[in-house]
Amino acid sequence: MNDEIIIAGLEMPARIGVPDVERSNWQTLVADITLRSRLPFHEMGDLIERTIDYETAANRFRSIAAARPRHLIETLAVEIAECALDEFRAASVFIELRKRILPGTQHVAVRLSREGEA
Numbered sequence: 001m002n003d004e005i006i007i008a009g010l011e012m013p014a015r016i017g018v019p020d021v022e023r024s025n026w027q028t029l030v031a032d033i034t035l036r037s038r039l040p041f042h043e044m045g046d047l048i049e050r051t052i053d054y055e056t057a058a059n060r061f062r063s064i065a066a067a068r069p070r071h072l073i074e075t076l077a078v079e080i081a082e083c084a085l086d087e088f089r090a091a092s093v094f095i096e097l098r099k100r101i102l103p104g105t106q107h108v109a110v111r112l113s114r115e116g117e118a
Helices: 054-067 073-086
Strands: 004-014 027-036 092-099 108-115
Touching: 004 054, 027 054, 027 073, 054 073, 073 092, 073 108
Parallel strands: none
Antiparallel strands: 004 027, 027 092, 092 108
16 A cells, blocks of 8 residues: 655754754754555545644644754654654655755755554
8 A cells, every 4th residue: 555645845943963053053954754644545534533634743743853952864854753653653654854054055865764563
């Protein structure tokens, strides 16, 4: 089954970076998050409680990003993935998390995918 919910271009304020000065300022990270549903869409019966509420999920992911300073975007990506699997019961999650930091580049990014428990 490949029924997926995609949250594209999710902007998340965060204090993140290795140097202390970088973490002292808020930055906007951007994420594309794909959540695979445990239930096929045709079995949801048009009921929100049978799907992943993408607005609630997006707001939760933003709150995770803003909750505390971190050194690595890799750490934040893992925390978001764990939330998607544990709190939103996604069957799997794929994340690309982008940060504008290096001069002369559009962004740097990390990607990860995780599977939930069966």
